[in-house]
Amino acid sequence: KEIAFIFDLDGVIVDTAKYHFLAWRNLANSLGFEFTEAHNELLKGVSRVRSLEILLEIGKVALTEDQKQSLLIKKNEEYLSYVNKMTADEILPGISNLLDYLDVNNIKYALGSASKNAPLILEKVGLLNRFSAIVDGNDVSKAKPDPEVFLIGAQKLQMKPENCIVVEDAIAGIEAANAANMVSIGIGDAELLKKATYILKDTTGFTNDFLKNLIN
Numbered sequence: 312k313e314i315a316f317i318f319d320l321d322g323v324i325v326d327t328a329k330y331h332f333l334a335w336r337n338l339a340n341s342l343g344f345e346f347t348e349a350h351n352e353l354l355k356g357v358s359r360v361r362s363l364e365i366l367l368e369i370g371k372v373a374l375t376e377d378q379k380q381s382l383l384i385k386k387n388e389e390y391l392s393y394v395n396k397m398t399a400d401e402i403l404p405g406i407s408n409l410l411d412y413l414d415v416n417n418i419k420y421a422l423g424s425a426s427k428n429a430p431l432i433l434e435k436v437g438l439l440n441r442f443s444a445i446v447d448g449n450d451v452s453k454a455k456p457d458p459e460v461f462l463i464g465a466q467k468l469q470m471k472p473e474n475c476i477v478v479e480d481a482i483a484g485i486e487a488a489n490a491a492n493m494v495s496i497g498i499g500d501a502e503l504l505k506k507a508t509y510i511l512k513d514t515t516g517f518t519n520d521f522l523k524n525l526i527n
């Protein structure tokens with residue numbers, strides 16, 4: 312049977328969470344409160360605008376819409392200063408092998424990311440032209456856990472949702488894949504991602520054996 316993959320970006324293909332963290336932490340500090348790695352977990356898979364809302368709730372800070380807009384711009388500028396330095400070395404282990412495996416076996420793959428910076432990041436790490444379709448934060452109106460991003464991805468690949476396999480590190484992303492009636496592979500903590508069809512501790516879990524079993 313014909314299948315396709317749809318990949319989340321941040322936390323699956325590259326570890327950009329550490330850059331989001333630096334930028335959000337500096338923003339919080341400039342507003343006078345601490346922002347921890349644990350706080351950062353709450354922002355994984357969450358849209359940029361919603362992330363700021365959560366951050367402001369943590370700091371118990373109330374701002375006007377204009378102030379929020381300028382903070383969003385500031386945060387993204389700092390984030391992009393890190394992204395602009397990214398290279399192919401930052402592709403997470405096992406991912407290049409996985410993409411090669413899919414190419415060799417004529418299995419198409421798309422990107423399904425909440426990030427508006429997704430094309431730039433893919434370009435930086437040299438993966439932009441490998442995806443058959445890219446759906447990013449500019450293409451969707453409803454954020455994960457809504458299935459929209461993955462359903463558009465399936466459409467662009469001309470695949471039925473039930474024949475798509477989503478790779479995700481965020482709970483919201485697993486929920487989105489499940490809501491889209493797709494197979495889901497969670498990357499990370501098994502307890503956190505227990506709603507996924509399959510769970511791998513990290514991206515080194517994409518061994519050829521795992522892939523063979525999955526696909527056949």
Ligand code: BG6
Nearest residue numbers: 321355356357359425426427428
């Ligand atoms: C998701 C990340 O992929 O993209 C979130 O997991 C991030 O942490 C979201 O907030 C939006 O990203 P960007 O690049 O548009 O700010």
Ligand code: MG
Nearest residue numbers: 319321322480
């Ligand atoms: Mg992610």
